[in-house]
Amino acid sequence: MSLEQEMLNWDGKSSAEISDIYSRYSCDSNFTITLVDFCKRIDLQKGATWLLKKHLESNHSLSRAQIAIIYKLAPNLHSWEAKLHILQSMAYMPVGEQEKQGVEVFLRNCLMSNNKFVRAWAYNGFYDLALQYPEYKAEVKKFLDMAMKDEAASVKARVRNILKRGF
Template sequence: MRMQLAQILRKWDGKDTAPLEHAYSSFATEPDFTVHLVELCEIEECERGATWLLKHYVAKSRSGLPEQLAARHAAFAPKLTDWEARLHFLQYFEHLQIPEHLEDPLRQMIDSGLTSENKFVRAWSHYALAVLAQRFPAHKSHAIETLERSDACETAGSVKVRIRKALEKLKV
């Protein structure tokens, strides 16, 4: 299955999701499906499609990854090179269990996304900052300050909406 998934991901054009949806319906019930996807995220030419499939998996199953697998994936996430792969990771980040030792590298990844030229990465980085602050409350006040500053300066409407959702998440 891993080789078949890798082949599908390498051939994916990045636009038509039908091949990925077909791969999902073919393999999602296999016991090592998510293990293979996490491994494939670590291969540059597969990362965009593998993270898309992980995002799809999280949305469909309404659950994250097992703790050790989530830790492995989160440890590698700062090395993702494709902006869409980073975006996908940020979009399902709140469903992952994050061990304490990964807080700093993930915070650095998220912080770099706060100023991304890509408005989607920027928006979801703000939301991920709130998720991280919820999990590791020692930095909650700093996260709120950062989000409030960004809300005052941001011009893209879609980013402002996500910043406000992040602020709501922390102020509740």
């Protein structure tokens, strides 16, 4: 069975199953190229972004061009899980100058999400962006201060972790 077919067969919930898929295919030479391509497909976005996140967390990297494609696709991600996976992967994917504006728009949209996890990690994404581009620091500090006043407890927990790191 192919990676594509296994991802299509995945129930979208079982972390054991998607982890097994990762174990079977992560050593393939075209693994990241294929996953980046799968991020363009609504039916594969959730699994592809999870696998990319797992790959990055396993001390692998994406090429500069692959990162640029992911950031260009980010505003068009449909599921909250796919958005979350990209937000959680930002620390491993430097934002290029050409992607900066698009990433900013993606992050602003995520800050307005109904999903608390997406909002929490959008704050984290803005923090990562501000580390690379200091012109965002003042605004990000305001976002974090507002979050500590207005956000749900689960979001505040993520923001507290960000504040501990400082700029």
